[in-house]
Amino acid sequence: MEAETMIPAPILPEHYAHLAGEPELVEAWDQEVRLRQAEAAKLGMLLAYRSRKLQTHRDQHAFARAAVEKAVVRDAAIILSATESSARRLLTSAEFLQKKLPRTWVACGAGSMDFGRARRVAQAAEDIAHRDDLLPILDEEVIQKAPAMNLAEVDQWVKQRIPELDAEAYNSRCERARAKRYVAFTHHDDGMTKIDALVPTVSVASLERELWSSARKQTDESAEGDRTFTQRMADEFTSRLQRGTTEQREAERDLQQPAPVNAKISILVTADTLAGRSNAPALSEDKSYVLPASDVRRIARDPRATHEWFASGTTSGPDGEEQITSVVPLGTGYPSNGWDEVSAWERSVNALSKTSQARFVTGQLREAILIRDRTCRADGCTRPAWAADVDHKTPHEQGGKTAPENIWALCRAHHIMKSHGLLPFPGHDPPEGDLPGRVLEHESNESG
Numbered sequence: 001m002e003a004e005t006m007i008p009a010p011i012l013p014e015h016y017a018h019l020a021g022e023p024e025l026v027e028a029w030d031q032e033v034r035l036r037q038a039e040a041a042k043l044g045m046l047l048a049y050r051s052r053k054l055q056t057h058r059d060q061h062a063f064a065r066a067a068v069e070k071a072v073v074r075d076a077a078i079i080l081s082a083t084e085s086s087a088r089r090l091l092t093s094a095e096f097l098q099k100k101l102p103r104t105w106v107a108c109g110a111g112s113m114d115f116g117r118a119r120r121v122a123q124a125a126e127d128i129a130h131r132d133d134l135l136p137i138l139d140e141e142v143i144q145k146a147p148a149m150n151l152a153e154v155d156q157w158v159k160q161r162i163p164e165l166d167a168e169a170y171n172s173r174c175e176r177a178r179a180k181r182y183v184a185f186t187h188h189d190d191g192m193t194k195i196d197a198l199v200p201t202v203s204v205a206s207l208e209r210e211l212w213s214s215a216r217k218q219t220d221e222s223a224e225g226d227r228t229f230t231q232r233m234a235d236e237f238t239s240r241l242q243r244g245t246t247e248q249r250e251a252e253r254d255l256q257q258p259a260p261v262n263a264k265i266s267i268l269v270t271a272d273t274l275a276g277r278s279n280a281p282a283l284s285e286d287k288s289y290v291l292p293a294s295d296v297r298r299i300a301r302d303p304r305a306t307h308e309w310f311a312s313g314t315t316s317g318p319d320g321e322e323q324i325t326s327v328v329p330l331g332t333g334y335p336s337n338g339w340d341e342v343s344a345w346e347r348s349v350n351a352l353s354k355t356s357q358a359r360f361v362t363g364q365l366r367e368a369i370l371i372r373d374r375t376c377r378a379d380g381c382t383r384p385a386w387a388a389d390v391d392h393k394t395p396h397e398q399g400g401k402t403a404p405e406n407i408w409a410l411c412r413a414h415h416i417m418k419s420h421g422l423l424p425f426p427g428h429d430p431p432e433g434d435l436p437g438r439v440l441e442h443e444s445n446e447s448g
């Protein structure tokens with residue numbers, strides 16, 4: 001099979017090469033690869049069983065064939081000790097991969113990818129299942145990128161990539177999804193109520209960040225130290241629900257004119273989308289959600305919202321990934337005609353070329369680092385950069401500069417690992433520990 005020769009051998013991904021000296025991990029990796037191969041082989045057998053059964057009954061009436069399909073699913077469920085519905089979903093995903101993303105399917109068989117990650121791709125690719133021109137592109141990208149990504153990274157990537165491949169299919173899915181909005185209250189018998197809501201991302205994207213910041217601020221002031229972070233976020237949420245103004249409530253009733261965004265959200269969008277020349281969707285800075293072009297244009301032109309514009313420039317990194325290498329602050333005006341000048345400004349006012357004498361990372365340098373890093377920089381971590389610590393790789397007190405090349409976003413957990421010398425990162429030797437117990441206090445991620 002031609003595709004087989006193209007699949008990278010299931011070796012330990014390069015950025016985990018430092019683990020290759022640990023014998024238990026080498027053995028565990030070996031078992032992991034065998035497990036992936038076995039899983040793909042098992043699913044392949046179940047699909048083969050289904051084909052054979054359907055082939056045997058090919059001349060029968062459609063009702064009879066549907067019954068055969070159901071019986072096949074039941075038989076598969078018995079073999080897998082699964083429910084019939086989960087067996088059906090598993091077979092559907094496996095069949096999608098086999099037929100629509102054949103190279104990804106082969107990669108599973110070779111063990112360079114597990115079925116779990118491949119399945120996420122298959123589920124996300126349903127939007128473009130009819131696009132025989134796009135599926136091979138996605139298939140190729142998956143086998144190049146996904147073997148080095150974990151499940152969360154694959155999720156994040158396909159969520160962005162598939163709307164990029166077919167913006168129109170994505171936009172019409174957004175339209176259909178918007179019609180399903182609801183909010184439901186379930187009153188428990190212990191004085192608590194569970195709120196379950198499906199609402200447009202654009203209406204609430206800022207809320208999560210606002211609640212987080214506010215809960216974080218309260219820690220810093222240690223005003224009410226006996227509440228957990230989660231409790232503080234919940235309290236903030238309730239108090240916001242209670243003090244929503246009539247004006248906001250009326251605005252929210254009309255989806256064409258949602259209430260102005262009160263907290264900060266950061267979105268990456270192309271100039272073409274802003275100008276209406278393209279319907280390519282926008283992606284949140286932290287990669288956690290995608291917004292349809294129409295929503296982004298509406299926010300951008302909302303006179304009630306305050307905007308802060310940055311132009312970012314990318315270059316292709318060593319692994320072929322686009323990396324943000326320039327972040328140019330453009331101020332607060334909607335740049336209706338200023339885009340052409342941006343490239344000329346880039347070299348002179350790139351916030352990612354500035355060094356600060358200060359020990360703390362604040363202002364535009366901080367903004368630029370968040371835009372550049374987007375998520376915690378530890379391998380495989382998808383925690384948003386805005387919720388992470390902005391850390392000096394070489395600590396300030398050891399002579400480390402407050403400069404873009406020495407600063408990165410690290411979530412609290414990975415910051416602690418780094419402080420103990422336990423976080424190797426690509427292109428660097430494992431860092432020596434900072435001064436344990438001190439490092440986490442001197443850099444708060446609130447810019448205030």
Ligand SMILES: [Zn+2]
Binds near residue numbers: 376381
């Ligand atoms: Zn992290």
